[in-house]
Amino acid sequence: MRASDRAYATLLDEIQSGILRPGAVLGEVEQAARLGVSRTPLREALGRLAADGLVAQQSPRVTVVTAIDADDIREIFEVRRALEESAARLAAERGDATAFAELAHDFAQVDLDGGTGGADGRDAYYALIADFDLALDAAVANDYLTAALRTVRTHLVRVRRLARDNPARLAASVAEHRLIAAAISARDADLAAHATHVHLHNALHSILESLTAAAPAYPHDSALDLKGQP
Structure with a gap:
């Protein structure tokens, strides 16, 4: 290297x-x-x-x-919605149904409470999301779209950390990913796109709530700058 x-x-x-x-x-x-x-x-x-x-x-x-504030996160999710909903549709049309059926099964088996303090379970879940992203990219078979997705995902790794300590949201996210994978496996493009839309809506709402809750505890932390937060 x-x-x-x-x-x-x-x-x-x-x-x-x-x-x-x-x-x-x-x-x-x-x-x-x-x-x-x-x-x-x-x-x-x-x-x-x-x-x-x-x-x-x-x-x-x-x-x-650089910092990430609420406005930045909203903008990231605007791009993410456009890209991921399109990717889900294309994957349902072009992807390997068996591969996504296996991913849906794996999401159904996720144990977020596994390991010490649940840390191992959460890490395994994020590793499974990475596998899902790879399968999605392969199914889409569009270098321009997957390059744009990689750029967004670079920022999402930072953003996702804000939701790691919300067990209820993580459990809901597991179920949402399972539904997306199952819809792609069933070649239901409309359901795959809609399930992706719902997942991203819920993820954004949870992250913004996390920022709002954390801001009073860390008033001088630029990562929790709530510029533009209503």
Whole structure:
């Protein structure tokens, strides 16, 4: 793996996991030393993250992790609805029915309470979502659509963390994914798109509620900036 790819992968994971929080300063000299790369590959990695919208340049040698506020999340979901509803329709028309039937079965078997404190169960569920996304991309067979979906998913990893501590929402999300997979397997394009619409509506509502609930506890956290929140 090239040094720039390694630096990009590390920084991406740290941003998505919350290790590098919104507003965190990524000094060029400090980050290059920490990651064990020279400044040229580090600049390449930061350029890719900037193109992803995950960092922004504050000065010639200082980059900061961007924040996600309520307006950003709404905009992400506007794009997500357009892409994922279209993808669900296409998958129902083009996809491997057996593969999606197996995914529907796997979603039905999800145990969110499995593992210590349920952590293993939640991790297994998110891994299953990743498998579902891969199957969806393969079924759609449209490089332009799947490239756009990958960009949105890069931001969704950050956004999804806000809902991880809501057991009721996670349980509902499992059922919603099972219905989407089952609809695709049944080649019911209308149901697949509608189930996707309902899932995304519920997900957005839950995430915005999470932000509202967390804001009083962390009034100075830029990640919880509720600009534009009614």
